Every structure is written in structure tokens, then in C-alpha cells.
Amino acid sequence: MVLTTEFERVELPLADEFTISRGSQSVAENVVVRVSDSAGMTGVGAAAPSRHYGETADTVEAVLPELLAVVEEVGDPHALDRIERRLRKTVHDNPAARAAVSIALHDLAAKRLGVPLYKLWGLDPDESPKTSFTIGLDTTERVREKTKEAVEAGYPILKIKLGTDRDEELLEAVRDAAPDTTLRVDANEGWTPREAVRKCELLAEYDVEFVEQPVPAEDPEGLAFVYERSPLPIAADESCVTLEDVPAVADRVDIVNLKLMKCGSLREATRMVHTARAHGLEVMLGCMIETNAAIAAACHLAPLLDYADLDGSLLLADDEYEGVDLTDGEIRLGDLDRSGTGAK
Numbered sequence: 001m002v003l004t005t006e007f008e009r010v011e012l013p014l015a016d017e018f019t020i021s022r023g024s025q026s027v028a029e030n031v032v033v034r035v036s037d038s039a040g041m042t043g044v045g046a047a048a049p050s051r052h053y054g055e056t057a058d059t060v061e062a063v064l065p066e067l068l069a070v071v072e073e074v075g076d077p078h079a080l081d082r083i084e085r086r087l088r089k090t091v092h093d094n095p096a097a098r099a100a101v102s103i104a105l106h107d108l109a110a111k112r113l114g115v116p117l118y119k120l121w122g123l124d125p126d127e128s129p130k131t132s133f134t135i136g137l138d139t140t141e142r143v144r145e146k147t148k149e150a151v152e153a154g155y156p157i158l159k160i161k162l163g164t165d166r167d168e169e170l171l172e173a174v175r176d177a178a179p180d181t182t183l184r185v186d187a188n189e190g191w192t193p194r195e196a197v198r199k200c201e202l203l204a205e206y207d208v209e210f211v212e213q214p215v216p217a218e219d220p221e222g223l224a225f226v227y228e229r230s231p232l233p234i235a236a237d238e239s240c241v242t243l244e245d246v247p248a249v250a251d252r253v254d255i256v257n258l259k260l261m262k263c264g265s266l267r268e269a270t271r272m273v274h275t276a277r278a279h280g281l282e283v284m285l286g287c288m289i290e291t292n293a294a295i296a297a298a299c300h301l302a303p304l305l306d307y308a309d310l311d312g313s314l315l316l317a318d319d320e321y322e323g324v325d326l327t328d329g330e331i332r333l334g335d336l337d338r339s340g341t342g343a344k
């Protein structure tokens, strides 16, 4: 079969400047990938490269020709395992670039079969947890306003970015503006182990559900230290990037936060989910700041998850792709009226 491929860099302005403990951004650069078959059907995917993991739109664009050459050479959008294995051998260290190709191929394969992606996997759309909505760091007043807006928009779960010297003040503002909302906290490696234990005790007083990445990924002993002393469950994000990291963190966290842009493929994400389960871990699927061309695919894994953090496209000022309906945080896979990932 003849498959044709193309890619395009897109600049995605954010609705609001987005700040975490490591820095701020007002634009996200994604690279959209399209794979078309000879009947004119097109699968779409996107890379949302993260500098933290060594990728930029430039590195994605640099390796995509090699990756897409593999797709064209194999020439079968249903040979997903074979293509992904070869992609991994071709460029091992560029997971966001590989994820874009994986997503586009899965979209095309499901479209050719005329089913939404979750049906291709036999998943139950009614099992999807709701997604959280993220409140980035900002002045305390702005955090309070953003929280109010999110509550008014109907989001039942908020993820708060902390890791500052104003953590308690921010938390108080959020709790005040969202007294009945489920709160999760992401420190993005912002605390020392001892500080993290104190913060977890404080967060427990504000009825926070769990804490993500309290300490730097380079400090696995620190993560164990926090896990053993924290009154709250601990999730690993920066500490859990690939499949091999799942067993490595299993004795020091309760939850792993997987991302397509870290692990490089939809199939690898599925393997990570099952590996995590085998180690007694709960599973969250997160995202970068991403167009729906990427997020829509992640939504189809939602029935396998305990927690979803798939708000990447909700943070954009506008997105040329529509995806799975996430109004008020519900991942409405069952309402999809089109095949593939639903990105259009």
C-alpha cells in the first residue's frame, strides 16, 4: 500500500501564560503529522515536545523525515507493532516525535476500520475517569480568579501547581474559591525531601487527594523518604518516563503519571499501564500543552486509568483541531460520532 506523509509546525497561543515551578510559557510549539492512504483517508497526530526531556519543535522536525520514511516503507497502517518497533530503533531518544507518528497511524488504522480508537482496543467508554483541569502558578489573586472560573466552568477536579515559597497562601486561595472541588497538587520537583514531607502534611489539612512529583527525579532516595512519611499518596511524573521506570519507582510511589510524549507511543503507554497494575500502582495519564490532534488519542486510553489529566488543549487560546468533548471534565468517548481518535 502507498502511504503518504507530511508534517507541519504549529504555534499554539495559550489562553493564559502557564507557569510551573521550573518556568513560564505563553505559546506551545507542536508538530502535526499526517499519514494518508491511497484511498485518501488521513490519520492525524501531533508531537508536543518538552525541553525538559530534551526535545523541541526543531528536534522533532529533524527526526520526522526518518520516522516517516519507515512508515512509507512498511506501507501498512495496521502493522502498528512492527512500525513502532522500527521507529524506536530509528530514533530512540525522541519520544514526542515518535508519539506523533504513533497517534497518526492509530487514527488512520481506526478510521479505515470505521471505529473510534477505543473500540479498536475493546475498551468501555463508560469506565473513563474525569479529567482534572490545571491551575498554573500566578499571583495569589489571579490563582483565586482562575480557580473560580474553573469551578464555574464545571471542572470537578483541579490540579494545582505548587513548588514556591507562597505554597500555603496559594493553597488557601484555591481552597477558599473551590471548597468542594477535588484538589491535586503538582510540585514539579520543587521541594527538598524534608520540605516535601512538611508540605504533604499541610496539603492533607486542605484535603488534597494526592501529590505529584514532590522532589527532583534525580533524587530517588528523596522520593522514597517522602513516600514513607507522607500522609498523602504520591505520584511520579518526572520520575517515571519510560516502561523501565515503572518497576523502578514501584516501591516509592502510589501512582504513576504516564504521558504519550514521554513514552513515545500509544502501545507503549498501554504496556506501561499494565506493568504499573502488576506492581500494584494506580495509573494517571497526563499530557503536555497539546493540540487536540494529540490529546484526542490519549483520551481513548481513559477507560484504563484511575486518574486523567488530559487538559492540554483546554489551556489553549484556540486549536485548529476539535477532539473528544471534555466539557466540565467528563471524557465523552461514548458520544464520539466519528471514527479514529476524533481529532478533526
Ligand SMILES: [Mg+2]
Binding pocket: 186, 188, 212, 213, 237, 238, 257, 286
Ligand atoms: Mg506533572
